[in-house]
Amino acid sequence: MNAGKKQYEQIPIPEELDRVIWDSIDRAAREARRRRLRRWGLSAAAVFCAAFISANVAPLYAYAARIPVIGAVVQVLHVGSGGTRADGVHAGAAAEGETVEFYFESRAGELDTAPVYTVSHLFAPNRMVLTLHGVRTIDYEAIRESLLAAEAVLDVYRAMIGDDSMCGFIVVLNSGYTYELTEHTDPAGLSVRFYPDPAYQPEQMVYYLRSEAMPYGEGLGLLAERYPGKAAQLKTQSGEYIITVGQYGSLAEAEAALRALEETSEDASGLFVASGTADEVPEK
Amino acid sequence: MGGVVSKAQFAREFQLRRRKYYRIAYSYVKNEHDALDIVGEAAYRGLKNLHALRAPESLDSWLTRIVVNAAVDYARGNRRVVPCEDAVLERAAVQEEDLIPEDSLDLFAALDALSEKDRACVILRYFEEYSFPGISQVLQEPESTVKSRLYRALRKMRLFLEKGDTDYERGQETV
Numbered sequence: 295m296n297a298g299k300k301q302y303e304q305i306p307i308p309e310e311l312d313r314v315i316w317d318s319i320d321r322a323a324r325e326a327r328r329r330r331l332r333r334w335g336l337s338a339a340a341v342f343c344a345a346f347i348s349a350n351v352a353p354l355y356a357y358a359a360r361i362p363v364i365g366a367v368v369q370v371l372h373v374g375s376g377g378t379r380a381d382g383v384h385a386g387a388a389a390e391g392e393t394v395e396f397y398f399e400s401r402a403g404e405l406d407t408a409p410v411y412t413v414s415h416l417f418a419p420n421r422m423v424l425t426l427h428g429v430r431t432i433d434y435e436a437i438r439e440s441l442l443a444a445e446a447v448l449d450v451y452r453a454m455i456g457d458d459s460m461c462g463f464i465v466v467l468n469s470g471y472t473y474e475l476t477e478h479t480d481p482a483g484l485s486v487r488f489y490p491d492p493a494y495q496p497e498q499m500v501y502y503l504r505s506e507a508m509p510y511g512e513g514l515g516l517l518a519e520r521y522p523g524k525a526a527q528l529k530t531q532s533g534e535y536i537i538t539v540g541q542y543g544s545l546a547e548a549e550a551a552l553r554a555l556e557e558t559s560e561d562a563s564g565l566f567v568a569s570g571t572a573d574e575v576p577e578k
Numbered sequence: 579m580g581g582v583v584s585k586a587q588f589a590r591e592f593q594l595r596r597r598k599y600y601r602i603a604y605s606y607v608k609n610e611h612d613a614l615d616i617v618g619e620a621a622y623r624g625l626k627n628l629h630a631l632r633a634p635e636s637l638d639s640w641l642t643r644i645v646v647n648a649a650v651d652y653a654r655g656n657r658r659v660v661p662c663e664d665a666v667l668e669r670a671a672v673q674e675e676d677l678i679p680e681d682s683l684d685l686f687a688a689l690d691a692l693s694e695k696d697r698a699c700v701i702l703r704y705f706e707e708y709s710f711p712g713i714s715q716v717l718q719e720p721e722s723t724v725k726s727r728l729y730r731a732l733r734k735m736r737l738f739l740e741k742g743d744t745d746y747e748r749g750q751e752t753v
Contacts, residue, residue: 298685302705305601308610311617315596318618319589322625370586474584489584492634 323367323476368408368477373415376477377408377427381459385409385426386433389440396437396484398429405482413475416526416541418500418570422473422486423526425453425462432461446471446488453527454515454535464527469573470494498572501548502541503555503565507534507578517564521555532578539565582634585625591637592621598706599645605689605701606649616652620645639715642702646716650694684739691738696731699724 369376384399398405410427426432434452441450446467453462467473472491477484507530508514518525518537525537539555542548548567555565570576583591592599596617603616624644631640685704689697698717702708714721 298687298689299705301684301686302601302605302701305604306610307597307600308614310614311596311600312593314614314618315592315621316589318621319585319592319625322622323585325626370589474586476585487584490582492582 320367366479368479370474370476371413372472372474373413375410375412377410380405380407380409380428381430383409383426383429384431384433385429385437385461387437387440389443392444392446392489393485393487394437394440394444396426396486398482407479408477408482408484411477411484412523414526415472416502416538417498417572418502419448419528419573419575420467420469420471420494421528422465422467423453423462424465424475424484424486425455425460427460429461430459437463441465444488446473446490449529451529454510454512454518456512456515456519462527464529466575469496494572496572499569500541500572501543501545501567501569503539503548503552504528504568504576505537505564507532507536507576510535528576530576530578534578536576538568545569583628583631583637585628587634588625588628588637592624592641595638595641599641601705602642602645602698602701603649605686605705606653606694606697608690612652616648617645619652620648623648636715639712642716643718646698650698653694685735688735688738691734692731696727696734699727700731700735703728 380398380400382400383405385396386399387394387396389395396408398409409429412425414423415421416423438450441447441463447465448468449464449466451464453464455462467488470490471488472494473486473488475484475486505517508517510529514527514535514537518527521537521539524539526539528536528538530536540548540551542551545567548569552565552567568576599617599620600613603620604610604613607613607616620641624641627644631637685700689700692700695717699713702713702716703710708716710721710724713724717724719727
């Protein structure tokens with residue numbers, strides 16, 4: 295081997311290399327977030343004022359005056375949960391291309407950390423389910439419009455949740471798309487970026503447990519509450535709604551899951567196994 | 579629409595190849611502190627411009643180019659001795675055998691004799707074992723230019739090692 299190549303390969307790698315790289319990645323992510331916040335700062339101020347007036351809460355300050363703000367990335371995830379416990383939170387959203395920023399506010403002003411949230415990625419059809427805890431008022435139209443502005447998003451609807459300190463959204467994605475969710479602090483924020491997934495398999499069969507279809511209403515919310523943390527709501531092609539529980543790679547797994555659920559919950563008798571391809575919306 | 583590589587993918591890929599990026603950076607500045615600065619700057623530039631990447635399979639070439647450019651910028655901003663640049667690249671056809679350095683040629687020690695871009699050619703070809711098309715993709719230059727650069731670089735390195743640092747630098751332009 296050439297002496298130079300040997301020297302090159304023996305260059306010691308310092309322990310700080312990882313930290314230096316993460317610091318730089320965080321810096322770039324913070325700056326990108328700050329640029330986005332600057333762009334939608336003024337419209338966000340209007341939204342906040344309107345939301346607090348309609349909720350009979352005095353507008354506390356001009357949000358735009360506090361921009362620019364710099365957030366720190368807490369985590370980037372696809373499925374999971376995060377945030378810190380809060381109550382009385384107001385949520386809104388703004389879009390930039392394929393990224394949607396959720397922002398959070400309370401009576402005391404802008405939140406430093408995002409409220410508790412859970413996000414899951416389900417198929418048949420391809421969809422993201424986002425649930426926010428401690429959020430009592432939302433600017434749903436802004437959230438819906440922001441999400442629909444992304445090319446990746448096919449449909450958006452709100453989950454029926456009886457608990458008025460929670461809200462949830464079902465974001466149906468076009469075939470081949472996926473997302474990543476980034477949680478920020480200082481100020482609190484959740485950024486959802488949609489992008490094409492090169493490994494997406496539209497023909498992949500998915501098995502799940504589901505209920506009979508029903509109209510959108512309290513019954514739907516009550517049924518979902520029977521399976522806390524497991525149930526998701528879904529709009530069928532006929533416009534009615536069902537709840538789905540779990541997601542499995544085979545019929546046998548789904549049947550085993552149903553049996554296990556029936557053993558632990560007497561209410562599981564109304565569920566049955568269904569299946570569909572990754573993008574398939576149940577007819578009814 | 580956003581880029582085709584997510585931030586998480588970017589972070590994963592950059593971390594995966596961090597040793598290579600560090601060694602490339604180190605070859606330019608020959609000290610740990612500056613090499614870390616260069617890699618950090620490359621990670622920052624990469625994520626900041628990630629939306630411009632259109633082909634996910636080019637991510638490594640694209641990141642290597644960013645590391646080389648960050649190293650070149652850093653070296654230009656800090657150097658005191660500027661190696662002589664040939665006015666025009668060699669036009670003569672370069673034979674493959676001309677581009678094989680003999681084992682006695684210590685390429686690493688002689689890197690300092692080269693201009694920043696020539697240095698990148700040597701590092702990628704002889705240390706990272708890139709193909710000519712691979713170097714061409716990283717540096718965004720035709721393969722013929724890459725070969726000419728390497729030919730010229732080897733000649734300079736031989737001269738540098740034969741004459742020694744002191745004699746060689748006497749012939750350089752000082753800034």
